[in-house]
Amino acid sequence: MRPVMVGHQETVADGGRARVRVRMRPPAQAPLPHPSQGQHSGPEPPDGRQPSEEGHGPDVEYQRLVEEGVLDERRFVRAVFSGRRRGHAVPWERVVLRPVEIKGRPHVQFTYHGAARSVDRNRAGPAVREELATALRLPFRSFFVELTDREVHVTFNKRGEVAVHSVKKATPVPRAVTHDRQKRRPLPEGEPEAYLVASGIMAPDGRVKADKYDKFRQINEFVKLLDQVVTKQGGHALPESIVDFGCGNAYLTFAAYHYFRDLLRHPVVLCGVDVKGELLEAHRAEAAALGWDGLTFAADTIATYAPPRAPDLVLSLHACDTATDDALARAIQWRSRYVLSVPCCQHELQRQLRDREDTTALRPVYRYGILAERLGDVLTDTLRALTLRICGYRCDVVQFVTSEHTAKNVMIRATRTGRTGDAAVVDEYLRLRDFLGVTPYLERLLGGEFEAALGAVRPNPRIPGPD
Numbered sequence: 001m002r003p004v005m006v007g008h009q010e011t012v013a014d015g016g017r018a019r020v021r022v023r024m025r026p027p028a029q030a031p032l033p034h035p036s037q038g039q040h041s042g043p044e045p046p047d048g049r050q051p052s053e054e055g056h057g058p059d060v061e062y063q064r065l066v067e068e069g070v071l072d073e074r075r076f077v078r079a080v081f082s083g084r085r086r087g088h089a090v091p092w093e094r095v096v097l098r099p100v101e102i103k104g105r106p107h108v109q110f111t112y113h114g115a116a117r118s119v120d121r122n123r124a125g126p127a128v129r130e131e132l133a134t135a136l137r138l139p140f141r142s143f144f145v146e147l148t149d150r151e152v153h154v155t156f157n158k159r160g161e162v163a164v165h166s167v168k169k170a171t172p173v174p175r176a177v178t179h180d181r182q183k184r185r186p187l188p189e190g191e192p193e194a195y196l197v198a199s200g201i202m203a204p205d206g207r208v209k210a211d212k213y214d215k216f217r218q219i220n221e222f223v224k225l226l227d228q229v230v231t232k233q234g235g236h237a238l239p240e241s242i243v244d245f246g247c248g249n250a251y252l253t254f255a256a257y258h259y260f261r262d263l264l265r266h267p268v269v270l271c272g273v274d275v276k277g278e279l280l281e282a283h284r285a286e287a288a289a290l291g292w293d294g295l296t297f298a299a300d301t302i303a304t305y306a307p308p309r310a311p312d313l314v315l316s317l318h319a320c321d322t323a324t325d326d327a328l329a330r331a332i333q334w335r336s337r338y339v340l341s342v343p344c345c346q347h348e349l350q351r352q353l354r355d356r357e358d359t360t361a362l363r364p365v366y367r368y369g370i371l372a373e374r375l376g377d378v379l380t381d382t383l384r385a386l387t388l389r390i391c392g393y394r395c396d397v398v399q400f401v402t403s404e405h406t407a408k409n410v411m412i413r414a415t416r417t418g419r420t421g422d423a424a425v426v427d428e429y430l431r432l433r434d435f436l437g438v439t440p441y442l443e444r445l446l447g448g449e450f451e452a453a454l455g456a457v458r459p460n461p462r463i464p465g466p467d
């Protein structure tokens with residue numbers, strides 16, 4: 001059933017932007033194609049069924065507008081289909097379309113992002129139209145198409161009515177086609193991004209400033225690792241509330257907000273928290289200038305910050321020493337779905353290791369300050385990863401930017417599973433802790449609940465509270 005225009009079309013002069021707005025009556029709630037239908041056990045991308053008749057009606061039909069945009073080989077930049085219409089299920093969280101060149105031939109890449117994994121399909125020639133027609137029949141709530149000089153936004157409201165906004169860009173952007181041999185970054189060089197320009201990383205034409213290249217690389221790496229957790233490994237809905245503990249200069253705070261708001265087109269509220277309140281006024285001004293009203297900043301400590309609701313995602317990037325433990329403890333206590341933590345300097349466990357008489361075979365390591373420090377880092381993060389696993393998280397430890405840029409390049413990523421107190425993991429934790437003869441700070445912070453998880457496997461009476 002095709003949507004019927006019930007409103008009107010208008011052109012609005014909007015500070016140099018021409019806007020065409022069309023309202024349509026909703027398509028009937030007929031069942032829409034489902035990519036997991038057929039022989040597949042899990043969700044698979046749409047399978048190239050014949051396009052429906054829906055996209056070939058009156059000029060104002062949203063499907064035709066989207067199709068025209070995507071098939072425009074000179075102007076198409078990207079498209080994102082996301083959300084789900086009320087009363088419908090969509091097996092993919094979103095589909096991202098972009099032009100790519102493969103073996104010298106133009107293609108459109110359809111990336112289907114599901115809760116557990118993503119699938120790429122590259123289509124050329126008439127197959128683009130077929131894949132597109134099938135993707136368009138999925139009951140997404142929002143269809144967004146970016147052209148070099150225009151953006152088309154199609155949105156279904158709660159009543160199922162569809163609104164189409166076509167907005168002319170004040171400044172056209174260049175079209176960037178990814179080549180199959182080229183590594184694509186989430187924030188590509190040469191494509192100006194307002195917040196990167198505002199923060200002085202990019203020039204207005206999208207060039208990355210020479211002295212900001214490391215920061216640019218770090219931001220891209222961070223967004224890539226974040227994307228892997230929330231869209232590929234997650235198994236959960238995307239987060240809605242986020243806290244960034246120890247946000248500091250907030251490059252990564254802005255990057256996280258941009259990732260959800262602009263790349264995923266998924267609204268979030270994000271609060272950057274830092275004890276250095278004097279830093280935050282400039283961040284608030286920048287967020288306001290960008291119109292990012294879901295991005296706020298709070299002058300507070302990690303331990304005392306009181307969010308309006310428990311965050312789904314906790315970030316803690318280069319928080320010093322035990323500040324990382326404070327952040328992990330809060331995430332665990334809130335039962336946050338996702339945690340991304342890049343520890344910084346670690347002194348607490350090193351102090352404990354230094355202060356005790358080591359009678360084990362590790363003793364020679366402590367003769368050399370730098371080796372003792374590195375061992376302390378490794379042991380601290382191993383105990384943190386085990387603690388997260390005991391507390392109901394799947395956890396991995398990955399490299400964050402290569403070591404030639406910084407030695408603080410380990411990221412602990414965790415996704416909540418809710419399966420707490422795994423006996424084998426508790427045993428690993430206790431054996432390592434007791435071998436070292438230490439009491440990790442995170443264990444003291446977590447107190448009773450964690451103590452109970454450990455005690456359920458092996459009674460352990462000695463856990464003093466935090467200092």
Ligand SMILES: C[S@@+](CC[C@H](N)C(=O)[O-])C[C@H]1O[C@@H](n2cnc3c(N)ncnc32)[C@H](O)[C@@H]1O
Nearest residue numbers: 246247248249274275276300301302317318323
């Ligand atoms: C090294 S900076 C990291 C900034 C940013 N996250 C990044 O990765 O670029 C660490 C920040 O954490 C803040 N911080 C350290 N301990 C904190 C605590 N307990 N509560 C809140 N902020 C803290 C510091 O003020 C500093 O701005």
